[in-house]
Amino acid sequence: MEIKNLILFFVEALVYFAFMVSLLHQRHRIGIGVFIIALGVMHFLETYLAAVFYVELPFGVLSPGSSVLFSGKLMMILLLYIKEDAATVRAPIYGLLAGNFMTVILAAILQYHETISVVPGRVVDLTFIDEMGWLMLWGTTLLYVDALAIILLYERLGRGRWMPMALRLFVSGAGVLTFDQLGFFAALNLLNDAPMSVLWGGWLAKMMAAALFALLTTAYLSFARLAAVPASSRPIADIFNDLTFRERYEDLLDRSGHDALTGVLDRSRLEFEGPRLLQASNAAGTVTSLLIVDADHFKAVNDAFGHLVGDQVLKEAAATLQDGLRAGDRVYRFGGEEFVILCEGLSHEGALARAEQIRLAVAERILRPDCAPVTVSIGVASTEHDGGTLNGLLSAADQRLYAAKHRGRNRVVGKESSDADIRPVDDFA
Numbered sequence: 001m002e003i004k005n006l007i008l009f010f011v012e013a014l015v016y017f018a019f020m021v022s023l024l025h026q027r028h029r030i031g032i033g034v035f036i037i038a039l040g041v042m043h044f045l046e047t048y049l050a051a052v053f054y055v056e057l058p059f060g061v062l063s064p065g066s067s068v069l070f071s072g073k074l075m076m077i078l079l080l081y082i083k084e085d086a087a088t089v090r091a092p093i094y095g096l097l098a099g100n101f102m103t104v105i106l107a108a109i110l111q112y113h114e115t116i117s118v119v120p121g122r123v124v125d126l127t128f129i130d131e132m133g134w135l136m137l138w139g140t141t142l143l144y145v146d147a148l149a150i151i152l153l154y155e156r157l158g159r160g161r162w163m164p165m166a167l168r169l170f171v172s173g174a175g176v177l178t179f180d181q182l183g184f185f186a187a188l189n190l191l192n193d194a195p196m197s198v199l200w201g202g203w204l205a206k207m208m209a210a211a212l213f214a215l216l217t218t219a220y221l222s223f224a225r226l227a228a229v230p231a232s233s234r235p236i237a238d239i240f241n242d243l244t245f246r247e248r249y250e251d252l253l254d255r256s257g258h259d260a261l262t263g264v265l266d267r268s269r270l271e272f273e274g275p276r277l278l279q280a281s282n283a284a285g286t287v288t289s290l291l292i293v294d295a296d297h298f299k300a301v302n303d304a305f306g307h308l309v310g311d312q313v314l315k316e317a318a319a320t321l322q323d324g325l326r327a328g329d330r331v332y333r334f335g336g337e338e339f340v341i342l343c344e345g346l347s348h349e350g351a352l353a354r355a356e357q358i359r360l361a362v363a364e365r366i367l368r369p370d371c372a373p374v375t376v377s378i379g380v381a382s383t384e385h386d387g388g389t390l391n392g393l394l395s396a397a398d399q400r401l402y403a404a405k406h407r408g409r410n411r412v413v414g415k416e417s418s419d420a421d422i423r424p425v426d427d428f429a
């Protein structure tokens with residue numbers, strides 16, 4: 001009986017691998033969705049068998065659902081990554097997780113039905129459905145961790161000294177399946193009081209499955225002329241970000257924190273990033289300077305030429321400000337015609353010089369429809385003179401901006417600066 005079960009174990013693995021690889025190999029003809037759905041519909045059978053269906057092999061007790069089908073699924077996810085990319089492989093991972101969350105929710109609701117018997121001798125076991133839902137959810141959570149881990153481990157093993165593909169696949173699978181066996185057995189032991197023989201027998205079977213699937217996958221890759229698949233040139237952190245949708249989050253954060261008109265960062269980003277940047281600067285003992293830039297007589301531009309012209313002036317001003325920045329400097333639209341620039345590592349004297357360059361550039365590059373230059377007034381503050389908080393820098397820079405306006409506009413004012421320090425171009429006001 002044990003030998004028969006062992007033979008069936010290998011037959012099940014071969015049938016599973018051949019079927020799933022056929023779907024994956026034909027993905028460009030039939031669509032990748034067929035492969036992904038096949039992975040998903042197998043999950044209930046895997047979990048059901050892992051919960052109640054056990055056989056005895058020469059080396060212990062195991063469930064084909066866990067040892068063959070789940071191990072095969074994990075290798076299929078890795079193979080999908082090898083043939084596609086991290087952005088593609090995350091679809092089945094998150095789809096399974098979402099579907100099994102829904103299974104648990106629906107199982108909880110179904111238990112409130114008043115059921116009737118329609119088929120003689122058959123009574124619905126809602127407790128079993130509920131138990132299966134939780135097992136599926138726990139198994140999918142483990143699968144989520146396993147899938148991330150096997151891909152990252154596979155990449156990590158390819159970054160060091162050269163390792164044969166079969167060994168690389170086996171080590172990746174064996175390491176992750178060991179973790180998975182411990183995690184899934186803990187749930188089985190808690191819910192079904194599974195004996196320790198299930199832990200050891202299942203682990204040995206998964207190691208055997210990992211070896212078998214590694215050899216089969218290597219043979220397939222050789223057949224598909226992908227035997228010498230190199231490690232990805234991307235940093236492992238980038239692959240992890242793709243798998244966890246973090247790059248989507250970063251992109252959303254990046255787009256949502258920009259001013260719609262000018263394209264520069266908006267005030268909410270300043271309020272979020274400013275304190276953190278200053279905290280890091282203070283801890284490192286470096287100086288950070290802040291510039292408030294305000295377009296002179298901007299209301300007159302709107303009144304005389306219309307808001308469309310005013311919007312164009314703001315766009316050109318924002319572009320000019322960005323052109324005058326160093327790498328790492330950040331410009332924010334603070335409100336209306338005011339912009340704030342944060343310059344990490346720039347002293348107060350350096351910030352004054354940078355502000356003067358910006359002031360001259362604006363006057364030279366931006367003209368109103370009547371050919372008069374657009375000018376700006378700039379207030380400058382820095383942590384070396386005005387404290388290490390965002391509010392402190394904004395307050396000091398705002399006072400100096402007001403002083404620049406009071407002295408005739410189109411000028412830069414910093415700490416202890418005077419009219420003699422500034423050489424403004426003619427003010428058109």
